[in-house]
Amino acid sequence: MGGAYLIGILVMIVSFYVQWRLKRKFEEYSQVGLSNGMSGKEIAETMLRESGIYDVRVLSVEGKLTDHYNPQDKTVNLSPDVFYGRSVAAAAVASHECGHAVQHATAYKWLQFRSQMVPFLSVASQYMQWVILGGILLINTTPIPLAIGVALFALTTLFSFITLPVEYDASNRALAWIKNNRIVNEREYVMSADALKWAARTYLVAAIGSLATLLYYVSILMGRRD
Template identity: 45%
Template sequence: MYYGYGLDITYIFVIIGMIITLSASWRMKATFAKYERVRSESNLTGREVAERILRANGIYDVGVRPVSGRLTDHYDPRDKTVSLSEVIYNSTSVAAIAVAAHECGHAIQDNVGYVPLNLRSAFVPAANWGSRLAWPMIVIGLFLGYGNMSNIFIQIGIGMFLLAVIFQIITLPVEFDASKRALAELKSNNILPSGEDRSARKVLFAAAMTYVAAAASGVLQLLRLLLLFNGRGRRN
């Protein structure tokens, strides 16, 4: 879709997606940086909070380990491990406690057989292939010019990109539910007082918005690809 001077009007979707993603990322970093400096009255480290929540839920087959990097925290259902980054593992900040509890939220999901988490885990291979092959397929299609073979490659590429977008959408309920469980655990285990609980909620909400932004950006990019592909089809 080109208008005047060869301008591709669909780039507006890319720009909007970038703005959404950058805004969410900035907010997450700013919120984390703020509460990273606020020490919790509980004086518990991220590791201690994770272990307390896991044990409180009768989960004894999940380990807690440190990993390098900043905000590289994650739960891996394959090896039953809560991995906490260096700024979380040994920190007693409100931000660290919130993130550690969130990752334990995923461990609890796994323990109770939370369907969206199982669906996301099953979808990982397809999403990985989709993210790796989408753009190469589209580029090959463009390189071939116009014609059936070109459109086939582009269709495959868009289909691959769709898989990655679906994964991002499936991730949303998983992340929001993990944060909900985290806040409930922090309250029921008396880990954070009410004031700090509100601060932890802000950290988790800011983190959740990065997933929303990623999904929104993916949908916008997919819409752009569909519009561009339809335009090519009409010119064949």
């Protein structure tokens, strides 16, 4: 189990680094004004309209880096810095979230699969850690509770890996659109791609971290000792 523990620590360190880099990149590119002067809200509404999507609203939500697309109520939710911002960072984030709206409108299979898992995982996540804790305490009596907990955690790990193609595809759609429609110039495009690259890495590290944790629980279940 020592090996799995060390991997978990390493993943945690990398995760902190990636989160720090993402924050720094967003702050840096938030200071670079967009040459066309459009706000994140205007970019989002333009991308939706030119993608033939007219039933998705663009809203402002509180917080920093809280931007997301909600497929349930069909809203692109942008943080104030992105919604009102007229920067390279705002353009990258706004177009990325609209990339998810385009995925939804075109029935992108990975987004559909991910959305189908959400209701079950929302319920399972409330009890999963308690099941795993109870399973560890009862491991010498019966392996069944821990086995159930590991199975539930395996589904969350699968969910984190399914998220990867969803996020990378949304970024690819965003970058292609802002480039083809000349929302950004060449210099701004490079910055936008860099910002979205670091954003995607947060999901990659999260998936790897979830896998490392899963392997740790599996090693306990299988009774392995280093």
